[in-house]
Amino acid sequence: MKIILRTFNLKLKHPFTISRKSHSIQPSLIVELQSEGHSGFGEATSNTYYNTTVDSMKHNLEKIIPFIESVTNETPEEFWRKAHQLLQHDLFALCALDNAYTDLYARKKGKKLYELWGYSIDHNPKTDYTIGIDSIEKMVSKMKELPWPIYKIKLGTKEDIAIVTELRKHTDAIFRIDANCGWTVPETxxxxVALKKLGVEFLEQPLKADDWKGHATVFKHSVLPIIADESCIVEADVTKCHNYFHGINIKLGKCGGLTPARRMIAQSKKLGMKTMVGCMTESTVGISAIAHLLPELDFVDMDGILLLADDIATGIRILDGVIQxxxxxxxxxxxxx
Known part of the structure; x- marks a missing residue:
């Protein structure tokens, strides 16, 4: 098996701002694995919050090329277990590698990935579209630019309720709120209460990731469901989030790829928690991987390709929230x- 590493700077349509950062370019690493005339692709993007860069991922993957080249016909689960032993310090790199291998494995089997897993796509959830933090006028403008059935609104400002109040005047779409650790318990x-009246479906990660006392209070008293993001990174965090959150938002980069993500989804369901997968502004390479998990999800945030000025790949398409x-x-x- 041969590996090819490519790096890209994905240009965004608009500067994208959340409670802790803003950016206009998203560096990305694409992994291609070649075997028996087939190619599989995986992606992971840089992320300052998790101290991950494209250069560090590339360096860590280059160090294990002998292992990668030695792989023959292991299942994705077997491959992930071996690769994790070598890349447990860099789960973003592991994600790109795992997704590429899983893609390659399905292609060699002559099946779409959801078919390989035995999933039915008849009742897939729609994806939301994210509105990053900006002036109220620009947030309204971004929303009008792309009419959508579900919006994920980034908050964490002094005008949060005013923002959602104004946005609500221009659409009857479902709203989801992501504060990216930007609120306190009283604020949440x-x-x-105010956001529920404005048609908000749930709140995502309002408090800092390690504020478990605060999470417990919010879980008990919030009138809206709370979904974990920064508090739920790897598989062990699923049970940790039980009785602190109503659901979890899995990011493939954080947990190490499709293989552990499927186990996290299954564990979440056993605990009676809602399941969600989110993106990190990947190209169509990364977003297409997420799409095959849809039959197992309650919610999905896979709008990364809609935020890009230029894409680097073809794959899934999104029309009015529906994945094709x-x-x-x-x-x-x-x-x-």
Missing amino acids: LTNA YSELNGTGVTLKS
């Missing part, structure tokens, strides 16, 4: 020339 409980799959096997991805 007070805001939840590629005709190709695996995740259905092809890199543009």
Whole structure:
């Protein structure tokens, strides 16, 4: 098996701002694995919050090329277990590698990935579209630019309720709120009351990741469901979040790829928690991988490709929140020339 590493700077349509940062370019690493005339693709993007860069991921993958080249026909689960032993310090790099291998495995089997897993796509959830923090006028403008059935609104400002109040005047779409650790317990409980009246479906990660006492209070008293993001990174965090959150938002980069993400989804369901997968502004390579998990999810945030000025691949398409799959096997991805 041969590995090819490519780096890209994905340009965004608009500067993207959350409670702790703003950016206009998203560095990304694409992994291609080649075997028996097939190629599989995986992606992971840089993330300052998790101290991950494209260069560090590339360096860590280059160090294990002998292992990668020695792999023959292991299942994705077997491959992930071996790769995790070598990359447990860099789960973003492991994600790109795992997704590429899983894609390759499905293509060699002659199946789309959801078919390989035995999933039915008849009742897939729709994806939301994210509105980053900006002036109220610009947030309204971004929303009007792309009418959508579900919006995920980034908050964590002094004008949060005013923002949502104004946005509500222009649409009857479902609202989801992501404060990215930007609120306190009193702010969360007070805001939840106002936001519920404004048609908000749930709140995502209002408190700092390690504020477990605060999470317990919010879980008990909030009038809106609370979804964990920064508090739920790897598999062990699922049970940790039980009785502190109503659901979890899994990011493939954080947990190490599709293989552990599927186990996290299954564990969450056993605990009676809602399941969600989110993106990190990946290209169609990363977003197409997420698409094959849809049959197992309650919610999904896979709008990364809608935020890009230019994409680097073809694969899934999104129309009015609905995901349309590629005709190709695996995740259905092809890199543009």
